[in-house]
Amino acid sequence: MKALVYTDPGEALQFGDYPDPTPGEGEVLVQLRAAALNHRDVFITQGLYPNIRTPSVLGSDGAGMYNGREVIINPGTGWGDNPAYPSRNYQVLGMPIDGTFAQCVLVSSDRLAPKPAHLSWEQAAALPLGGLTAYRALFTKARLQSGQRVLVTGIGGGVALMTAQLALAAGAEVWVTSGSAEKLQRAIKLGISGGVNYRDADWQKQLSALAVDFDVIVDSAGGEAFAHLVRLCRPGGCIVVYGGGKGLATFSPQYLFWRQISIHGTSMGADQEFQNMVDFVAQHRITPVIDSVYALPDGNNAFQRMDRGLQFGKIVFSIPQ
Incomplete structure (x- = not known):
């Protein structure tokens, strides 16, 4: 099969031949259409x-054909019996298990879910990892209710956008932050109430003046800004963290206990959450935002775009057959 192959850190990925995977007991081979x-x-x-x-072959997200059926792939395996946290055997497709940047991928048969009929191949491939992470953050961790006010930081990435879209579909009022004025404007076109540029020195004051405080805050950055998020959270509210790209967060614990604020960590999700997410997306006809589509042989250009933080939505590969 043809694949985008990773060989060494810092080296360009190579598009070429890669050994065809052979299914074992309980495994299936999915012919991929997009990743x-x-x-x-x-x-x-x-x-x-x-x-x-x-x-190895990277890639956690994918959609394709198996046995005449259109499917998307649950990228996590081995979560275990406790829905609260993954087992030690939990792995995500794409390292060390070969992933979806190839013409086909080998997965357990129970990793497949029907592709929502309203989605294109590219949109379906954009859904699994971001959709699962966003769904667990909002509905399992934050227990989001209709009418609540939600803040999503760093709008533009796949998880942040899917978090905003799921929250809107659930009847929440959604606000965002971004370091790009263009991304803020594009977010508003999706139905988001408004947002502020976190590069402004007084961004938290601007946001507080616009929205007062938030029932739910979903953050992937951490860092110095996290202390402001704690102050923007309403009494009894919660902050859900799924990343820490900006490093250590320093804040006064008194804001937590006096205001009864909860902080939850989350990443990916259990199998039932994945199915619930797919059903929710199908029910509400949610369409993942696509930034750009690259042919798989042009994969290095896609990696460069993401590394530079230029994207608004998911970067997707079309896969030749």
């Missing part, structure tokens, strides 16, 4: 991920 890029893939190519194996 989507995640920050995880970029971090692996930079050597910033444990247990790196080379050569």
